[in-house]
Every structure is written in C-alpha cells, then in structure tokens.
Amino acid sequence: MLVWSRPGRIVLWLLFALIFGVLFLAPLAVILLSSLADQWNGVLPNGLTTEHYTDVVQGQAWNAVKASLVTGFLASALALVSGTWAALALRVQGATLSTVLGLLFFIPSAVPSVSVGLGLLVAFSHPPLLLNGTIAIVMIAHFVLISAFTFGNVSAGLARLSPDFEQVASSLGARPAYRLWHVTLPLLAPYLVAAFGLSFALSMGELGATVMVYPPGWVTLPVSIFSLTDRGDIFAGAALTMILVAATLVLLLGLERVTKRATGA
Amino acid sequence: MSAVAFTGTSVMDIDAAKIRGAGSNVHFDKVSVAYGSHVVLHPLTLDIAPGEILAMIGPSGSGKTTALRAVAGFVRPASGRIRIGATDVTDLPPYERGLGMVVQNYALFPHMRVEDNVAFGLRAQGADKALIGERVKDALATVGMATFARRYPRELSGGQQQRVAIARALAVRPRVLLLDEPLSALDAQIRRNMVEEIARLHRSLPGLTILYVTHDQTEALTLADKIAIMRDGRVCSHGPTTELYRRPPNRFTAEFLGRANLLPVTVAEAVGSKGFATARHGDVVLTGAGRDEEAGDKSLLCIRPQHLSLTAGGEHTNRIVGTLREVHWQGELTHLVLDVDGTPVRVSATKLPVELPEPGAKVPLFFAPADTSLLPEDAGV
Numbered sequence: 067m068l069v070w071s072r073p074g075r076i077v078l079w080l081l082f083a084l085i086f087g088v089l090f091l092a093p094l095a096v097i098l099l100s101s102l103a104d105q106w107n108g109v110l111p112n113g114l115t116t117e118h119y120t121d122v123v124q125g126q127a128w129n130a131v132k133a134s135l136v137t138g139f140l141a142s143a144l145a146l147v148s149g150t151w152a153a154l155a156l157r158v159q160g161a162t163l164s165t166v167l168g169l170l171f172f173i174p175s176a177v178p179s180v181s182v183g184l185g186l187l188v189a190f191s192h193p194p195l196l197l198n199g200t201i202a203i204v205m206i207a208h209f210v211l212i213s214a215f216t217f218g219n220v221s222a223g224l225a226r227l228s229p230d231f232e233q234v235a236s237s238l239g240a241r242p243a244y245r246l247w248h249v250t251l252p253l254l255a256p257y258l259v260a261a262f263g264l265s266f267a268l269s270m271g272e273l274g275a276t277v278m279v280y281p282p283g284w285v286t287l288p289v290s291i292f293s294l295t296d297r298g299d300i301f302a303g304a305a306l307t308m309i310l311v312a313a314t315l316v317l318l319l320g321l322e323r324v325t326k327r328a329t330g331a
Numbered sequence: 332m333s334a335v336a337f338t339g340t341s342v343m344d345i346d347a348a349k350i351r352g353a354g355s356n357v358h359f360d361k362v363s364v365a366y367g368s369h370v371v372l373h374p375l376t377l378d379i380a381p382g383e384i385l386a387m388i389g390p391s392g393s394g395k396t397t398a399l400r401a402v403a404g405f406v407r408p409a410s411g412r413i414r415i416g417a418t419d420v421t422d423l424p425p426y427e428r429g430l431g432m433v434v435q436n437y438a439l440f441p442h443m444r445v446e447d448n449v450a451f452g453l454r455a456q457g458a459d460k461a462l463i464g465e466r467v468k469d470a471l472a473t474v475g476m477a478t479f480a481r482r483y484p485r486e487l488s489g490g491q492q493q494r495v496a497i498a499r500a501l502a503v504r505p506r507v508l509l510l511d512e513p514l515s516a517l518d519a520q521i522r523r524n525m526v527e528e529i530a531r532l533h534r535s536l537p538g539l540t541i542l543y544v545t546h547d548q549t550e551a552l553t554l555a556d557k558i559a560i561m562r563d564g565r566v567c568s569h570g571p572t573t574e575l576y577r578r579p580p581n582r583f584t585a586e587f588l589g590r591a592n593l594l595p596v597t598v599a600e601a602v603g604s605k606g607f608a609t610a611r612h613g614d615v616v617l618t619g620a621g622r623d624e625e626a627g628d629k630s631l632l633c634i635r636p637q638h639l640s641l642t643a644g645g646e647h648t649n650r651i652v653g654t655l656r657e658v659h660w661q662g663e664l665t666h667l668v669l670d671v672d673g674t675p676v677r678v679s680a681t682k683l684p685v686e687l688p689e690p691g692a693k694v695p696l697f698f699a700p701a702d703t704s705l706l707p708e709d710a711g712v
C-alpha cells in the first residue's frame with residue numbers, strides 16, 4: 067500500500083512516529099530518566115543525580131556484566147556451531163524430516179522460558195547429570211533458548227544460497243569438506259554473524275530461565291535488575307538496565323563492523 | 332580419477348597437454364532421469380567425440396540441463412551409464428569427474444578475487460603453488476582477462492564475469508567442458524562477441540570436448556560441430572550442424588533450427604539416383620532433395636527463407652507463386668511474407684528488384700532443388 071500524496075505521507079509518518087515513540091522510546095526514556103532521578107514524585111524527577119550509577123558500579127554491576135557477557139558469548143558460540151551444523155545436515159535430508167526436525171528446534175521458543183528453566187532444573191538435579199548450582203546449567207538454559215534462532219537464521223541463509231556455487235565448486239574438484247570451508251561458510255558469513263548477534267542480544271536479556279537455574283556468584287544483568295527492582299530499588303535497577311542496553315548496543319555495532327569488513331560490503 | 336591427480340604435473344606437461352588435446356569422448360548409454368514418477372529424460376544414447384562441440388538445443392523444459400547435470404554428477408540417472416573417456420563415471424561423485432562447468436549466472440565466488448576464483452579448482456585438488464600460478468595466468472590470458480586478476484567479481488561486467496567463469500573451468504584442464512546457457516544472461520551485442528570468442532577459444536584448444544546447452548539456435552549454429560535437438564526429454568534429431576540445418580529430418584528440427592517454410596506436397600516420383608524426387612504442390616510440380624520418399628507419400632518441402640528468390644535463373648528451377656502480404660525492411664535484410672495457397676511463406680532477401688511489388692500482388696518465387704529438403708509430413712518427431 068503505497069501512499070504518494072503529500073498529506074497522506076505526513077499522516078503515515080506521524081502515525082509511525084507515534085507508535086515508535088510510545089511503544090519503544092517512551093519506556094526507554096522513562097528508564098533513562100529514573101536511572102538519573104534523585105526523587106520522582108511528580109510528572110518529572112525532582113532532581114538529577116549519577117548516584118545510582120556509582121552505586122551499581124561499586125556494587126554488583128561489573129560481576130553482572132561479566133556474567134552476562136561470558137554467558138552470552140559461550141551460549142551464542144555453541145548455538146551458532148550447532149545451529150549451523152543442524153541447518154547444513156537437515157538440508158540434505160528429505161523435506162519431511164527437515165520440516166519436523168526444524169519445528170522441534172523451535173519448541174523451546176514457544177514454551178515459557180521459566181518452564182524451560184524448571185525443566186532443566188529437574189532434569190539435571192540427579193547424578194550423573196548433576197548440574198544444579200553450576201554455571202554450566204545457565205549456559206545450557208541460554209543455549210536451549212537461542213539455538214532455534216541461529217538455526218532459523220542459518221537455514222534462511224542456506225535457502226537463499228544458489229546451488230550453483232556449490233555445484234561449480236564440486237565440479238572443479240572440491241571435496242565436501244573443502245567446499246564447505248571455502249565456499250558455503252564464507253557465503254553464509256553474513257547470516258552467521260546476524261545469527262550470532264541475535265543470539266547474543268537474546269541471551270543478554272534472558273531472565274525467565276536464568277532466574278530458575280542461576281547459581282550464587284553468577285548473577286546475570288537481567289537477574290540483578292530483577293532483584294533490585296523486586297526489592298523496590300527502582301532507580302538502581304534502571305541504572306543497571308541502561309548499562310545492559312549500552313553493553314548490548316556496543317556489541318551489536320561491533321559485530322556489524324566486523325561483518326562489513328568481512329564481506330567487503 | 333586420474334584427471335584430478337595433478338601431483339607431479341609440471342609446467343612442461345601443460346603445454347604438451349594443450350597441443351595434444353586432453354579431451355575425452357562423452358558417452359550416454361541409455362541414460363534416463365526421473366524426478367519421482369515424472370520422467371524428464373527418456374533413455375538417451377548419444378556420443379560426443381573427443382574435441383567435438385555438441386550443442387544441445389531445445390525449448391525450455393526439454394531436459395537439456397538435466398542431461399548436462401547428469402554428466403556433471405548432480406543428477407542421478409534412473410537407468411543407463413555415462414562414460415567419459417574410458418571411465419564409467421555414473422557412480423563417481425562430481426569432484427572426481429575431472430570436468431569444468433560454466434552456468435548461466437556465472438556463479439563466481441563473490442568473496443574471492445578473480446585470480447582466486449580461477450585458482451579454486453587447482454587449490455581444491457591440492458596442486459602445487461607454481462603450477463597454480465602458471466595455470467591461472469594462462470587461463471586468464473586465454474579469455475583476455477589477465478589485467479583483471481586482482482578485481483572482485485562485483486567489479487566486473489556480465490561479459491567479463493562469464494569470461495572469468497570460463498577461465499576458472501579451463502584452469503583445471505578439464506576433460507570435458509560443460510556450458511549451460513552460458514550467454515543467456517548477457518545482452519545481444521555482448522552475446523554475439525562472446526559466441527565468436529568461444530569459437531576462437533575452441534580453435535586454440537582443439538582437443539577440448541564441449542557440451543554446450545542453449546536454447547539459442549544462432550549460438551548452436553555458430554559454434555557446434557554437431558547439434559542434438561531436444562524435445563520433451565528426448566533427442567528428436569542429432570547430426571552434424573550443417574547437415575541438420577540443410578536436411579532436417581523432421582518438422583520440429585526444421586522449425587527450431589532457423590526459419591523454415593514448409594510446403595505440403597505429394598510425392599509424384601520417388602527419389603532417383605541423384606537424390607531428388609518430384610512432388611506436387613497443387614498443380615505445381617517441384618523438385619526436392621529427398622531420402623526414401625515413395626510416389627504418393629504426403630510430405631513437406633522445406634525451403635529456408637534466404638533460399639527463395641524473386642528472380643529466376645541459374646539453379647533456381649523451381650517456381651511457385653504467392654500473394655505478397657507484408658514487407659519488413661530491416662536494413663541488411665528485407666523480409667517478405669507471402670501466402671502460397673494458404674501456407675505462409677517467408678522470404679529473406681539481401682537484394683530486391685528495383686521495383687518492389689505492392690502487397691496484394693501475385694509474386695513468383697524461385698528456388699533451387701538442392702536448397703530444399705523433403706520431410707515426413709507427420710507433425711512433430
């Protein structure tokens with residue numbers, strides 16, 4: 067539905083700005099303001115301060131950032147490898163099998179993440195699979211939740227890849243492993259990076275499952291934010307949220323630069 | 332397998348191979364291909380001689396790509412065997428067949444420079460560095476792209492990309508070069524130049540066996556030693572290019588390979604010792620080149636538009652009269668469309684009489700028996 071008339075376009079833009087502003091920017095702005103608020107009784111904060119930032123930075127902030135980054139990185143890397151592997155493996159299977167297995171991959175996304183956490187907790191609470199109270203179980207929870215997205219992204223990339231590239235490579239004498247490494251994966255690189263970025267962002271914000279399984283000493287940013295606000299420490303929670311947003315943004319921008327350089331775009 | 336083992340090949344051997352010609356024959360032995368229950372290639376038996384260019388030509392969906400991909404190893408025949416040289420390749424994976432393949436959309440690896448694209452096959456086969464360097468230079472020079480070695484594919488035009496794709500296939504010194512509509516993505520002018528270049532390329536590599544798939548009759552007529560015409564998954568005719576053009580064995584071939592006027596006739600006198608028969612078109616008696624026609628056979632007399640003349644004389648002993656309908660002047664050629672007793676007849680003439688007849692006028696047309704060919708009347712194959 068293209069709108070060409072000038073007033074029509076202005077109305078559309080206003081509508082877009084309204085939706086975007088109200089749904090996306092307003093909550094973020096409120097969090098930003100509360101992270102800097104001294105007291106907040108009226109419509110606007112009574113005064114501004116950076117006290118909450120100094121508080122959280124002196125408190126648990128760095129440990130939380132570290133826990134989140136390490137978890138996000140490891141879980142995403144693992145999800146990338148297994149999601150790519152699964153996508154490549156399913157491609158050569160029959161259409162029915164790959165549809166069924168493809169759907170299986172997405173089930174964890176449809177289940178509340180709290181239930182995923184609970185399931186892992188129960189499943190891994192008896193020897194020999196005793197992982198309760200370890201960092202590993204946090205990684206596993208994140209991995210289970212994000213691998214569907216890497217799988218989905220890589221599958222989409224593969225579907226868009228013309229079979230000609232790989233066939234020409236084969237006909238020139240490239241064995242499957244050589245072809246995978248020198249043709250398929252490089253051509254998939256943009257999708258791999260996008261998948262990794264998306265997984266990382268999802269992992270950085272994951273709360274439901276993490277809350278169920280995290281051990282003491284491995285408190286991720288969302289869990290810290292949750293416990294701060296749960297205790298009524300709204301302003302500190304807001305400050306920590308801003309740190310989370312900043313960390314994720316820096317990460318995604320960095321990834322984008324890496325992709326641009328790698329693909330020469 | 333031996334064709335992909337490059338260990339021990341020296342630069343000296345390359346030139347020797349070039350002179351000797353590394354081509355092998357390709358043999359389809361009752362090869363059929365089916366997707367599920369849908370047969371797309373009916374048992375096909377066909378031989379491509381070493382050093383020959385076979386053009387496989389036919390309408391879209393006739394099974395040309397399928398046949399080519401069966402040679403390359405991407406389609407498994409439902410039955411039959413494929414041999415390249417002395418090797419039965421039917422069960423070999425594509426990477427052990429020692430072929431070069433060029434596809435319509437070039438499929439250059441976008442993340443590699445031109446030189447790395449061309450080096451790809453040799454690197455994949457583990458050839459040594461010195462050999463790769465030499466071959467890449469050689470292959471790029473062959474297609475006139477030596478100065479573009481450091482470019483990325485996206486920095487090249489379509490024609491240049493296709494040359495690189497050809498160089499990439501040549502660099503591995505394939506036993507057989509497979510080309511699937513290599514020029515279809517290019518525009519007309521560049522396509523004409525590329526056809527000539529491929530012809531030149533083949534003259535410089537006379538030993539190279541080429542399977543050239545196209546739907547363009549001009550490409551096929553220009554390049555091919557032999558042509559196989561495909562229709563609905565079958566070869567409906569196969570033979571040396573000029574012979575197939577001059578003496579098409581059936582109506583489909585006559586009409587697919589160039590333009591053809593087909594006059595319905597009844598054979599009056601069987602083919603004589605000189606290879607000619609006489610036939611009646613209405614009251615008109617015509618002489619045509621025949622095969623084994625018998626008196627009384629219903630037949631079609633095929634005459635190419637450029638063999639019809641508005642003036643009598645010389646060999647042009649056949650004469651028919653038509654009503655002029657349309658005149659299309661196209662610079663080099665003028666196309667006339669006439670109506671001969673309900674059959675549309677086209678004439679392509681380079682020279683026209685000074686006074687061109689008006690549409691509606693009765694115009695006599697003259698042609699030589701040697702330029703005609705009698706075909707069986709049954710429509711199709």
Ligand SMILES: Nc1ncnc2c1ncn2[C@@H]1O[C@H](COP(=O)(O)OP(=O)(O)O)[C@@H](O)[C@H]1O
Nearest residue numbers: 366369371389390391392393394395396397398
């Ligand atoms: N992967 C496939 N699955 C099912 N049918 C196919 C497949 N590839 C080709 N076909 C069918 O096989 C027939 C021949 O195709 P193709 O060899 O590509 O024809 P051409 O190259 O002459 O245009 C067509 O009818 C096409 O629809």
Ligand SMILES: [Mg+2]
Nearest residue numbers: 395396397512
């Ligand atoms: Mg085709």
